[in-house]
Amino acid sequence: xxTNYAPVLILLGIAVAFAAxxxxxxxxxxxxxxxxxxxxxxxxxxxxxxSARIRLSIHFYLVAVLFILFDVxxxxxxxxxxxxxAFAAAGVGSFVFMEITAFVAVLAVALAYVWRKGGLxxxx
Amino acid sequence: MxxxxxxxxxxxxxxxxxxxxxxxxxxxxMDVRTTDLEVNMGPQHPATHGVMRILIRADGExxxxxxxxxxxxxxxxxxxxxxxxxxxxxxxxxxYDYLSSMNNNLGYSLAVEKLLGIEIPRRASMxxxxxxxxxxxxxxxVAFGTYGLDLGAFTPFLYxxxxxxxxxxxxxxICGARLTYSYLRIGGVFNDAPPGWLEEVEQFCDVFxxxxxxxxxxxxxxxxxxxxxxxxxxxxxxxxxxxxxxxxMLRGSGIDWDLRRDMPYMLYDEIWKAxxxxxxxxxxxxxxxxxxxxxxxxxxxxxxxxxxxxRWCLANIEPGPTIAELPKVLRVPPGEAYVxxxxxxxxxxxxxxxxxxxxxxxxxxxxxxxxxxxxxEDIMPHTFLADSVAIIGSTDVVIxxxxx
Amino acid sequence: xxxxxxWLLITVACYGAVIGTAALMTFAERKVSAAMQYRxxxxxxxxxxxxQPLADGVKFIFxxxxxxxxxxxxxxxxxxxxxxxxxxxxIAVIPFTGVIGTFEGTEVLGSIANPEIGIxxxxxxxxxxxxxxxxxxxxxxxxxxxxGGLRASAQMVSYELSLxxxxxxxxxxxGSLNLHEIVAGQSGWFGWNVFSQPLAFVLFLVCxxxxxxxxxxxxxxxxxxxxxxxxxxxxxxxxxMFFIGEYTAMVVxxxxxxxxxxxxxxxxxxxxxxxxxxxxxxxAKTSFFLLLFIWVRWTLPRFRYDQxxxxxxxxxxxxxxxxIFVTGLVISFGPGAN
Numbered sequence: 001x002x003t004n005y006a007p008v009l010i011l012l013g014i015a016v017a018f019a020a021x022x023x024x025x026x027x028x029x030x031x032x033x034x035x036x037x038x039x040x041x042x043x044x045x046x047x048x049x050x051s052a053r054i055r056l057s058i059h060f061y062l063v064a065v066l067f068i069l070f071d072v073x074x075x076x077x078x079x080x081x082x083x084x085x086a087f088a089a090a091g092v093g094s095f096v097f098m099e100i101t102a103f104v105a106v107l108a109v110a111l112a113y114v115w116r117k118g119g120l121x122x123x124x
Numbered sequence: 125m126x127x128x129x130x131x132x133x134x135x136x137x138x139x140x141x142x143x144x145x146x147x148x149x150x151x152x153x154m155d156v157r158t159t160d161l162e163v164n165m166g167p168q169h170p171a172t173h174g175v176m177r178i179l180i181r182a183d184g185e186x187x188x189x190x191x192x193x194x195x196x197x198x199x200x201x202x203x204x205x206x207x208x209x210x211x212x213x214x215x216x217x218x219x220y221d222y223l224s225s226m227n228n229n230l231g232y233s234l235a236v237e238k239l240l241g242i243e244i245p246r247r248a249s250m251x252x253x254x255x256x257x258x259x260x261x262x263x264x265x266v267a268f269g270t271y272g273l274d275l276g277a278f279t280p281f282l283y284x285x286x287x288x289x290x291x292x293x294x295x296x297x298i299c300g301a302r303l304t305y306s307y308l309r310i311g312g313v314f315n316d317a318p319p320g321w322l323e324e325v326e327q328f329c330d331v332f333x334x335x336x337x338x339x340x341x342x343x344x345x346x347x348x349x350x351x352x353x354x355x356x357x358x359x360x361x362x363x364x365x366x367x368x369x370x371x372x373m374l375r376g377s378g379i380d381w382d383l384r385r386d387m388p389y390m391l392y393d394e395i396w397k398a399x400x401x402x403x404x405x406x407x408x409x410x411x412x413x414x415x416x417x418x419x420x421x422x423x424x425x426x427x428x429x430x431x432x433x434x435r436w437c438l439a440n441i442e443p444g445p446t447i448a449e450l451p452k453v454l455r456v457p458p459g460e461a462y463v464x465x466x467x468x469x470x471x472x473x474x475x476x477x478x479x480x481x482x483x484x485x486x487x488x489x490x491x492x493x494x495x496x497x498x499x500x501e502d503i504m505p506h507t508f509l510a511d512s513v514a515i516i517g518s519t520d521v522v523i524x525x526x527x528x
Numbered sequence: 529x530x531x532x533x534x535w536l537l538i539t540v541a542c543y544g545a546v547i548g549t550a551a552l553m554t555f556a557e558r559k560v561s562a563a564m565q566y567r568x569x570x571x572x573x574x575x576x577x578x579x580q581p582l583a584d585g586v587k588f589i590f591x592x593x594x595x596x597x598x599x600x601x602x603x604x605x606x607x608x609x610x611x612x613x614x615x616x617x618x619i620a621v622i623p624f625t626g627v628i629g630t631f632e633g634t635e636v637l638g639s640i641a642n643p644e645i646g647i648x649x650x651x652x653x654x655x656x657x658x659x660x661x662x663x664x665x666x667x668x669x670x671x672x673x674x675x676g677g678l679r680a681s682a683q684m685v686s687y688e689l690s691l692x693x694x695x696x697x698x699x700x701x702x703g704s705l706n707l708h709e710i711v712a713g714q715s716g717w718f719g720w721n722v723f724s725q726p727l728a729f730v731l732f733l734v735c736x737x738x739x740x741x742x743x744x745x746x747x748x749x750x751x752x753x754x755x756x757x758x759x760x761x762x763x764x765x766x767x768x769m770f771f772i773g774e775y776t777a778m779v780v781x782x783x784x785x786x787x788x789x790x791x792x793x794x795x796x797x798x799x800x801x802x803x804x805x806x807x808x809x810x811x812a813k814t815s816f817f818l819l820l821f822i823w824v825r826w827t828l829p830r831f832r833y834d835q836x837x838x839x840x841x842x843x844x845x846x847x848x849x850x851x852i853f854v855t856g857l858v859i860s861f862g863p864g865a866n
Contacts, residue, residue: 004641004642004643004644005641005643006532006535006641007535007538007539007620007640007641008617008620008640008641008643010535010536010539010640011539011542011543011616011617011619011620011640011641012617014539014540014543015543015612015613015616015617016609016613018547018616019608019609019612019613019616019769020609022589022765022768022769023605023608023609023765023766023769025589025765026588026589026590026591026593026764026765026766027593027765029589029590030589030590030591030592030593030764030765031590031591031592032592032593033592034592034594036597038594039594039595039596039597040596040597041596041597041598041599041668041669041670041671041673041761042596042670042672042755042756042760042761043163043164043670043671043672046164046167046177053669054161056161056184056674056678059184059185060184060678060681060682063682063685063686063837064681064682064685066841067685067686067688067689070689070845071685071688071689071692074689074692074693074696077692077693077696077852078648078692078696078699078705080700080856081696081697081699081700081852081856082699082700082703082704082705083703084700084703084856084859084860085700085701085702085703085859086703087860088859088860093859093860093861094860094861096860097856097857097859097860097861100856101853101856104849104853108849111845111846115841115842120837120838120841120842121834121838161671161674161675163671163672169755170752170755171752171753182675184678185675185679185833185834272829273752274752275752275829275830276743276744276746276750276752276828276829276830277827277828277829277830278561278565278826279561279564279565279826279827282565282566282567283565283566286566343829346828346829348744348828348829348830348831349829351831351832351835352829352830352831352832352835508832508833508834509675509753509754509833510750510752510753510830510832510833511832512753513752513753
């Protein structure tokens with residue numbers, strides 16, 4: 001039933017029009033007196049020391065990688081969760097549940113490993 | 125420091141890895157080269173309580189170095205003190221630490237009075253004590269409120285300002301000014317308290333006795349607040365002594381030193397002997413001795429002790445003159461004098477040298493905020509960015525005083 | 529043709545309602561915080577200052593747009609839209625009320641669209657919101673923005689996991705991803721999911737605060753450290769767009785909390801209430817959670833970043849896993865299974 005999504009398209013149109021429209025109107029109406037001082041990036045009134053385009057701490061990326069790992073797990077869980085009752089009603093509930101438990105357990109071990117190795121700790 | 129900006133620094137060296145491998149920590153990391161972020165915190169920054177600038181080097185969230193820079197609010201107060209007459213300098217003392225102007229007036233007045241060798245009327249000393257202690261409460265209220273603000277709790281800040289507003293009204297009634305009082309003069313106080321003023325102070329004391337419990341429970345005992353401040357920015361007693369800290373910073377580390385008791389001035393010796401107040405010390409109640417929580421809690425407790433002192437003064441005040449007889453143009457006898465008083469932030473010392481003229485030959489001020497600041501460089505590395513804010517807040521610097 | 533008209537009508541109504549609520553929230557935030565802090569709050573523009581959001585909007589439009597030197601202009605301009613759009617699109621499936629009536633043989637529901645995978649759609653769309661923060665932070669070429677953007681993204685992805693797992697517990701008890709069916713499944717005495725899934729509710733509530741970057745988790749823009757976080761460099765309507773996005777996300781999260789755990793548009797003790805009554809009930813429940821957002825913000829101090837990560841990964845995530853495990857255990861081996 002793709003017609004279900006037709007109103008979403010309408011909403012998308014309205015939302016984009018609202019967001020982009022506002023920005024464009026502001027762009028047209030707002031004053032423009034830009035000078036080089038104004039265009040400097042904010043650094044508490046001082047000239048910037050160093051650059052902002054640098055390689056930052058690895059920890060942020062580690063979080064992102066972990067997220068992908070467990071997000072994939074969540075996707076598989078969505079499938080099971082939606083049908084858990086149906087499985088139970090069909091009499092295969094316990095079997096499917098054990099399967100999904102085994103799957104989650106593997107990832108839980110991964111979480112435990114990362115935890116143990118200090119990957120979740122922001123030590124000083 | 126600037127040459128560091130272009131260098132790439134491996135966040136984990138191979139030696140680090142080998143050292144860590146024994147403990148089983150962090151060996152999953154490869155030697156990926158990351159750069160420390162150098163960032164100015166201040167002069168225009170919401171958390172530096174004025175125009176202080178701290179150059180911070182951070183590895184992601186971790187602060188690896190911090191260096192305070194001063195001088196953005198320098199007004200040559202000391203030099204001015206050597207060029208204007210003795211009494212004319214008084215308004216400049218208001219402006220060192222604008223949150224505790226009464227204390228600054230007192231410090232300067234006491235130093236000049238020591239040179240003059242005059243006796244202060246007892247009622248004047250009483251009113252001075254009341255004003256100074258009320259001003260201490262006002263100052264600590266700001267320190268406590270803005271500390272909550274630094275940690276993201278906005279509401280206690282305005283509660284504190286509500287009480288401070290009352291204090292400022294009281295000051296306004298007694299001297300006409302709300303921030304820069306110049307009320308405590310050489311020889312006494314400018315004028316007697318207006319009728320009903322002392323009763324109003326009493327009312328304030330009654331209300332504040334209830335309010336401070338609220339503040340303690342609302343912020344000091346908040347779980348998140350404790351997590352943010354306990355074990356953070358620990359200053360060991362040895363460190364505190366080495367850096368010459370004074371005031372709540374020193375007492376927060378558990379060292380029992382208060383000039384009001386240990387080098388008494390005015391009536392404080394009498395008040396201490398009457399057993400009116402105690403000197404609150406940091407105890408490490410929520411974490412390690414000398415952490416941010418201890419320092420802030422010392423301030424909260426000091427407010428209560430100040431209330432006790434004010435109550436004692438209210439009970440013992442008697443009518444009488446409020447200013448000693450002094451000539452219109454002061455000529456101070458030759459000599460030198462140093463008087464240190466217990467400012468809300470620590471020891472405020474005035475060192476004055478006179479050659480018998482109308483103007484001081486040397487005027488030197490020891491500001492507590494300035495002397496408490498250098499320890500930041502030692503305690504800020506190896507904390508998180510958010511901790512750096514908590515630590516700066518707990519030192520309670522007033523930039524007007526660091527620069528003068 | 530006329531069906532499209534109905535769609536258009538409902539879409540505009542829902543969109544207007546949510547954006548209006550978001551605008552009112554900015555006003556309510558100031559008024560409620562003022563009441564908590566012995567202040568008046570805005571009271572000059574219009575009656576009780578009610579027109580303040582409008583005045584702010586007009587002001588924002590006429591403000592100068594500053595794009596910092598060294599910034600990536602297109603990404604810089606795109607980021608506010610990317611923040612606001614996902615929050616706005618998430619409105620599409622929220623059931624504001626039940627069946628309004630029938631038109632040409634089809635039921636007209638109190639939501640813009642009613643796809644089978646309603647909640648999945650919300651999760652998918654709101655997940656895009658993280659791009660706005662990180663792109664805005666990176667494109668600004670400012671260190672405060674960069675750190676704010678990184679913090680925001682790491683925080684959002686960390687809490688998204690627990691959020692999804694908390695939602696899945698509800699989905700498992702209902703057996704459907706469709707939000708209308710989830711609401712319908714909560715009828716009856718103590719039928720609200722908050723009674724059967726209290727832990728999931730707490731998890732969802734905490735995560736929704738982190739997802740919307742609200743206090744006590746507003747690390748992306750915590751002013752004492754990062755000044756303004758990822759929107760430090762933004763001005764004029766672009767800055768406003770971040771705020772509209774944030775407040776819309778709050779409204780959406782409050783709506784979702786109501787829908788998932790508090791019976792949505794169901795009126796307590798009135799099984800066959802008319803649709804407008806459902807709308808009122810929904811509004812009342814949602815208002816409470818919106819008020820909670822404000823209440824928490826002006827009461828608590830802020831967490832520290834590593835404490836946030838600790839809470840997200842070491843407390844909430846294992847709890848969410850245990851919660852869904854127990855839920856699965858009950859469903860598969862409990863009284864309902866055969």
